[in-house]
Amino acid sequence: MAHTLTDDQVVREVFCLIDKDSDGFISMEELASVIQTLDDANPIKEDQNMMMMMMVINEADDIERKGKIDFEDFVNIMARKMQENVVDELKEAFKVFDLDQDGFISANELRQVMMNMGEKLTMEEAEQMIREADLDGDGVVSFDEFARMMMVAL
Numbered sequence: 698m699a700h701t702l703t704d705d706q707v708v709r710e711v712f713c714l715i716d717k718d719s720d721g722f723i724s725m726e727e728l729a730s731v732i733q734t735l736d737d738a739n740p741i742k743e744d745q746n747m748m749m750m751m752m753v754i755n756e757a758d759d760i761e762r763k764g765k766i767d768f769e770d771f772v773n774i775m776a777r778k779m780q781e782n783v784v785d786e787l788k789e790a791f792k793v794f795d796l797d798q799d800g801f802i803s804a805n806e807l808r809q810v811m812m813n814m815g816e817k818l819t820m821e822e823a824e825q826m827i828r829e830a831d832l833d834g835d836g837v838v839s840f841d842e843f844a845r846m847m848m849v850a851l
Contacts, residue, residue, distance in 0.1 A: 712771050722765035787844045794843075801837035803827070 715723050715731050766774070794802045794810050808823035830838045830846040838846070 708772055708775060709768070712768050722767050723771060724765050728766075784844070787847055788840070790847070791840050791843050801839055802843060803837050807838075 712723065713719070715727055717727050717730070718724075791802070792798070794806055796806045796809060804820065804823040804827045807826060808818050808820055811818040811823070827836070827838055830842050832842050832845070833839075
């Protein structure tokens, strides 16, 4: 029987791997070492890795223990980063459906995209789906409405 870790356990494991001296804190040197390892493993993503380090340092600016991040701070930073990633992914998904890029998804756009993906969807079905997601009743789905619907679906 395979043993799977919970999300909390995975985050704790990652923290412990970065905290090489096991003092309960991640120093900027330990963080830099991990970023360098990532750069060596995939030079193409070097800029992304440097941006990640800068994000962590910027997030850690107000941490009382100068230059060190404890587990709670690490969890908070990672949670914020994961939230940013979800929003970015939702924006990209929204753009796929918003064919005319007007900031709204209409029933016609929804139907066209679904048909392009091989899903047979009648106009009535598309209109019903739009009605269910359309919280303000304007007949189209805004990004905020789309994001709420997708977050509920997750």
